[in-house]
Amino acid sequence: xTLDFDKMGGLLPAVVQDADTGQVxxxxxxxxxxxxxxxxxxxxxxxxxxKNRLWTKGETSGNYLTVVSLHxxxxxxxxxxxxxxxxxxxxxxxxxxxxxxxQTALPTAPVGFLAELERLVQxxxxxxxxxxxxxxxxxxxxxMPKIAQKVGEEAVETVIDAVGGNTEGLKGEAADLLxxxxxxxxxxxxxxxxxxxxxxxxxxxxxxxVRRE
Numbered sequence: 599x600t601l602d603f604d605k606m607g608g609l610l611p612a613v614v615q616d617a618d619t620g621q622v623x624x625x626x627x628x629x630x631x632x633x634x635x636x637x638x639x640x641x642x643x644x645x646x647x648x649k650n651r652l653w654t655k656g657e658t659s660g661n662y663l664t665v666v667s668l669h670x671x672x673x674x675x676x677x678x679x680x681x682x683x684x685x686x687x688x689x690x691x692x693x694x695x696x697x698x699x700x701q702t703a704l705p706t707a708p709v710g711f712l713a714e715l716e717r718l719v720q721x722x723x724x725x726x727x728x729x730x731x732x733x734x735x736x737x738x739x740x741x742m743p744k745i746a747q748k749v750g751e752e753a754v755e756t757v758i759d760a761v762g763g764n765t766e767g768l769k770g771e772a773a774d775l776l777x778x779x780x781x782x783x784x785x786x787x788x789x790x791x792x793x794x795x796x797x798x799x800x801x802x803x804x805x806x807x808v809r810r811e
Contacts (some may be wrong), residue, residue: 603630604673614642614655616689617666618717619710623687626655626693628677635775640665642681661685709790712776716790717778737781745785748778 601610609627616623626644628636632652635643639654642663646653658660663681670677688695722734729735737745752775759768783789 600674600678601630601633601670605675605749609645609647610675610677612642612644612679614663614681616677616693616710616713617682618704619711621694621710622696622711623663623681623683624655625711633677636665636679653714655687657682659685659689661687662742664806666793712780712790716776716780716784719777720789723784737778738785742782742785745778745782749775749782752778 603610610633611773612626612630613630614623614626626642627647629645632645635652635654635689639699641654641656642665643652643654645651652677654662662684663679664684666680666682668677668679683693686692688697717736721728722732723738724740726732726735737748752771754773756768756775757769759765780790783793
């Protein structure tokens with residue numbers, strides 16, 4: 599990357615975006631030293647103008663931003679950092695610094711919410727005792743046969759409502775199916791990203807004019 603720190607007085611604006619949901623989390627500023635530290639350590643570090651020093655996001659709260667990818671704009675004077683947050687990004691406890699008290703949450707793309715839900719499902723898989731009453735954790739404890747059974751049941755119920763023209767029921771059953779499919783994928787060590795990669799590969803093949811049999 600060729601960044602023009604001199605052009606902006608030594609500081610470049612850096613937008614941080616959730617790598618999974620696409621939600622904008624915060625805006626900060628980096629100098630050359632903060633930029634190098636971010637690249638080397640894989641955690642987002644800014645230059646704090648109020649503290650007049652380097653500041654690694656999460657150094658006090660533990661809510662670090664783990665770097666997934668780094669991107670400069672066309673003029674080399676602004677940055678996009680795709681990261682995975684370890685917790686709420688804002689000091690007020692909200693997911694994003696752009697959320698306001700009167701808002702329940704910032705709107706995100708549908709696939710973004712699925713990624714957020716998947717993250718929770720994976721956490722229940724990895725830390726099943728964190729919430730003893732969690733239905734998701736109970737599914738993981740029962741194992742893959744039970745999870746697969748639930749996917750099959752929800753798939754049948756989804757088909758029944760679709761064939762019967764019950765659109766209201768279909769919404770609920772489809773939601774149940776998507777949720778249980780996320781659990782199935784997590785239990786199999788897979789993610790939405792893996793499935794989307796297959797879809798993208800198929801789409802690129804079709805776009806290139808290669809017929810799939």
